[in-house]
Amino acid sequence: MARAADELPVIDVTSLVRGEEARHDVAARIDAACRDVGFFYVVGHGVPRELREALFAESRRFFVRPEAEKARIAMTRGGRAWRGWFPVGGELTSGRPDRKEGVYFGAELHADHPLVRAGTPLHGANLFPDDMPAFRGAVLHWMDAMTTLGQALLRGMALALGLPEAALVERFTTTPLTLFRIFNYPAPPPGDDGWGVGEHTDYGFLTILAQDDAGGLEVRTRDGWIAAPPLSDAFVCNIGDMLDRVTRGLYRSTPHRVRNPSRRDRLSLPFFFDPGWDARIGPLVDASRAPADDRAQRWDGASVHDFDGTYGDYVLRKVARVFPDLHRDVL
Numbered sequence: 001m002a003r004a005a006d007e008l009p010v011i012d013v014t015s016l017v018r019g020e021e022a023r024h025d026v027a028a029r030i031d032a033a034c035r036d037v038g039f040f041y042v043v044g045h046g047v048p049r050e051l052r053e054a055l056f057a058e059s060r061r062f063f064v065r066p067e068a069e070k071a072r073i074a075m076t077r078g079g080r081a082w083r084g085w086f087p088v089g090g091e092l093t094s095g096r097p098d099r100k101e102g103v104y105f106g107a108e109l110h111a112d113h114p115l116v117r118a119g120t121p122l123h124g125a126n127l128f129p130d131d132m133p134a135f136r137g138a139v140l141h142w143m144d145a146m147t148t149l150g151q152a153l154l155r156g157m158a159l160a161l162g163l164p165e166a167a168l169v170e171r172f173t174t175t176p177l178t179l180f181r182i183f184n185y186p187a188p189p190p191g192d193d194g195w196g197v198g199e200h201t202d203y204g205f206l207t208i209l210a211q212d213d214a215g216g217l218e219v220r221t222r223d224g225w226i227a228a229p230p231l232s233d234a235f236v237c238n239i240g241d242m243l244d245r246v247t248r249g250l251y252r253s254t255p256h257r258v259r260n261p262s263r264r265d266r267l268s269l270p271f272f273f274d275p276g277w278d279a280r281i282g283p284l285v286d287a288s289r290a291p292a293d294d295r296a297q298r299w300d301g302a303s304v305h306d307f308d309g310t311y312g313d314y315v316l317r318k319v320a321r322v323f324p325d326l327h328r329d330v331l
Helices: 014-018 023-036 049-063 067-073 133-160 167-172 241-246 311-322 324-330
Strands: 010-012 039-043 084-086 101-106 177-185 195-200 206-211 217-221 224-227 235-239 256-259 266-274
Touching: 010 023, 014 023, 014 133, 023 039, 023 133, 049 133, 049 177, 049 206, 049 266, 067 084, 133 167, 133 177, 133 206, 133 266, 167 241, 177 311, 241 311, 311 324
Parallel strands: 010 039
Antiparallel strands: 039 235, 084 101, 101 177, 177 266, 195 256, 206 235, 206 266, 217 224, 217 256
16 A cells, blocks of 8 residues: 655645746756656646636546447547547556546648658547537646647756756757656445556656646656645646656656545546657766666666667557557558
8 A cells, every 4th residue: 555645745836837037946856856756736737727627627527428428539530640539448558457537639730731641640630529618628628738838848958957948848848758647546346455467667758747636646756655745736747757767867767656545536647748740868967967768677677778760669658558459450
């Protein structure tokens, strides 16, 4: 059982979002959190509560529908764009089916966009139910708000690392790969441990998570697993593998997992703010500042520092393990 989340800092990012002088103090707090545990809460983010409430309400409306209706926007209909709904057990983590269903979204790109014309995976149009226009509007507005917040957080991290404030944004995320997921974890049966998703790290730069009040997110620290429960009007943020690589391990991509402790469905809305598809990911921090490689401590025994290539190379290899059948059929 995970302990309480008294070790995860809560950071007010108001001055960072607004570009005020005090943003340097905020950057220092983010830096400390990324070096210590790789997870933190953010408040003062400026995302309207009304938008959050609308998105949660529309998400619940979607997931209570019969599977036949949800299947009208199944991922098999999304093609190379990798968008749409999948059923419980349709996604794998470390080879084991997750106990969740979900909908995949990304930047809304039309057929004439150069990346779509080129057949680039994970790029294209989203799939939405025809009779839920408010769902579509809430998702697209949410992704815009999360992209703005993600850029602000990256500027803060660049300041903290002693880089020019725009260094991470300009080098890696002028056209970020923005991926948004809405997950529904069904209520576990009586006597079940509530297992939902196994231990893993995220792939890219930064994950910004909104979750309902069910709880269930757990973070692995040096001292064991701790809970990261929802806080009012706060997001949970964590760093991914590519930010670990860019910082030579100063910022660790921290393993986490999900267990649904409630006796009802749980909603989780992670937004993945990642490098652009063609961005070549290399370290920006001097090698003399690098800690020891944590390969031996990772659940998969892998090192993000062995990778050499574009973010598209990295994420496609990861996605192939999450949806192996879809990867085979589509790509």
